[in-house]
Amino acid sequence: MAYVIDQSRCINCSWCRRECPTDTIHYFDQEVRKHKIDPQYCIDCDICARVCPMDCISHEPAVVPDAQSLAAGKMRARAWARDRRQLKLGIRAYAESQVLKIARNGS
Amino acid sequence: MTRALKERVDSREAKREPPYRTTMELTPEQQKALAEKLGGIQNYNPVVLREMARKDRRFFAPLIMSILSAEFRGIDFFGRFVVDTEDEVPWHMTLGVARQTFDESRHTLLNMKLLEHLGSSVGEYPDIILGPQRDDIPPEELDPAILLARVNVALEGFALTTFEEIRALAEQTGEEMVAHCHDYNMADEVTHVALGDYWLEKLSQVQPWRKERARAAQQEFESNIAMVRQMARSYMAASTPSEATPSGNGN
Numbered sequence: 001m002a003y004v005i006d007q008s009r010c011i012n013c014s015w016c017r018r019e020c021p022t023d024t025i026h027y028f029d030q031e032v033r034k035h036k037i038d039p040q041y042c043i044d045c046d047i048c049a050r051v052c053p054m055d056c057i058s059h060e061p062a063v064v065p066d067a068q069s070l071a072a073g074k075m076r077a078r079a080w081a082r083d084r085r086q087l088k089l090g091i092r093a094y095a096e097s098q099v100l101k102i103a104r105n106g107s
Numbered sequence: 108m109t110r111a112l113k114e115r116v117d118s119r120e121a122k123r124e125p126p127y128r129t130t131m132e133l134t135p136e137q138q139k140a141l142a143e144k145l146g147g148i149q150n151y152n153p154v155v156l157r158e159m160a161r162k163d164r165r166f167f168a169p170l171i172m173s174i175l176s177a178e179f180r181g182i183d184f185f186g187r188f189v190v191d192t193e194d195e196v197p198w199h200m201t202l203g204v205a206r207q208t209f210d211e212s213r214h215t216l217l218n219m220k221l222l223e224h225l226g227s228s229v230g231e232y233p234d235i236i237l238g239p240q241r242d243d244i245p246p247e248e249l250d251p252a253i254l255l256a257r258v259n260v261a262l263e264g265f266a267l268t269t270f271e272e273i274r275a276l277a278e279q280t281g282e283e284m285v286a287h288c289h290d291y292n293m294a295d296e297v298t299h300v301a302l303g304d305y306w307l308e309k310l311s312q313v314q315p316w317r318k319e320r321a322r323a324a325q326q327e328f329e330s331n332i333a334m335v336r337q338m339a340r341s342y343m344a345a346s347t348p349s350e351a352t353p354s355g356n357g358n
Contacts, residue, residue, distance in 0.1 A: 011301040013264040053297040094343040095158030098146035
């Protein structure tokens, strides 16, 4: 199963593309100036549907990626999650160190 | 016959009072005071401030000022767009962008009140100016479709994520007023992206070359944002003391 974007309602805000853990939502390389999900690497994570401000992304049971692509998609998602978590923790650690520094300096 | 708007408006250079005042324009004493308040001038950016606000409510004020600064620029940009492109675009597009200018003014007022609610006021923190100034844009890039792609579609698209992240943070930390206002702002941003996308498509139907140039401008904008983020990431990784361990699970 995979998700599809209703092309007539998509406003190209790019939110889904930026959040997609498998980098399978395309825009700049599309003939039509619209966002499109490549079903081959869609892992049904539902993130795109949840962030879409137009509610124009839906689950399409008829579209089924092959097992190999699905496995590759999951690999990509794991790497994405690791990278994102590292980034989030890195920013948080830095911010906390700054707050502590300010408190120590008595500002 | 009615004269065009740009003939009727005052031709003197537009001035903002108080004027834009970036961190670079502060006096050395003011820069020192800001650095003491925030742990360094480099921390005056929404990504770091959001995490600092998670630890200490005081940092919501500079975070809101960073957003307010962008709203001021929004009024400037869309207001000028209305006047500059009036002869080139359909009148109902001008009306749409004028409505957007009004939205940005409303956001400005909302964020100014939020600052007061947080115990601060305009002037306590400087402006954050990201990206090129309007006057730095080369004339060939002043095409309405390209401007729409850069600002309405690309920039406002990023703003959606920023507002949602601030709203979620405010909700988690019990800042109900901030959460409420940013939820409200975000609804307007969705309209702005939709408006930009609609008119970009319409303008491109008449002149198809605009579509590719606009898309390239959007891609360039995103690459620049990615580059700035990567630089920030490297800086933070290099400056974080190894003993600092973040609390929470990172979700």
